[in-house]
Amino acid sequence: MADKIILTSREELEGYIYAAVRSIVPELAKYKVPAEDAADALTVEAAICFLEGLGYPTTPSNLYNLAYYRKIPFKKVRRRLVFSRRELSIWVQSQTQDPNIMKENSALHIAESANRK
Template structure:
């Protein structure tokens, strides 16, 4: 075997092993492979990873007022992944609501002006 053939064989083997490793890492990171129940630090990380950053103090405030879905296990707070994401999505406000309100106001004004 020539040095070039050996190099090609090794490159193929290394690339194949790397692809398998990356596929296994992606599989392990998929949400269905993660537990449904989370503690407070995991819940904070989970929301931040999904675009809803929330501070620890805000979490405590929301749990004490019952505004965020949670359970207690002994003295620990436990959060359900699905419920938490659904709650966060329901709390998100649309960014263009002010724009829609302005368009509606202009349209009303135009209709009123035409009726004069």
Template sequence: MDNSIIVTTPAQLRELVAEQIGTILPKLADFRRKSEPVESDGMTAEAAARFLTEMGIPTTRASIYNLVYKETIPYRKFGRRTIFSKKELLAWIDARTTRPADARAEAASRIARSAANRQ
């Protein structure tokens, strides 16, 4: 290592420091990305039961496994593990949600068909 003294102006010093920082920051950002935990969408049956309960559908772990047995809830199997996706569960809830306007329209349609059959 050279122990000589270098004399610079403040502008030159800022330029040198900025240049060195510019080369180090991308490496540091890449290192952070690799060391950050990966957010997983997968949940266990117990976490899925808690999630559904939080969404207003009181559910137990046993009822989750019952729905898995009946194949009425979206799930994945990895060996012996059963994994649930939060996104798929939200879609599953939405697909089974009855909206009042839909029920009224369906009832009106049934009444109209019934009246048409009587004529």
């Protein structure tokens, strides 16, 4: 088998690459590694350990309570609660506050209180 050398312009080469990528992107968008979803799913006990690792200590009763009031992201599989690592990470980040922002809010609150008096 002989190697061929093809001379082409930059625009033609970009066109070939664009067409090849465009033909495979829909297939890649549908591709999902089956183990990826399983690795992301957490039981209640695993979710508690995961949350504690993120600095959010909790108990099973607290976790069930948060799920009951829909304050934490979860899914139900039959009668069991299942949590997503990614969604829990995002949720914990939304629950935490930056100390600098807390100081600014406190200072603003004190200033507003002083202005009212």
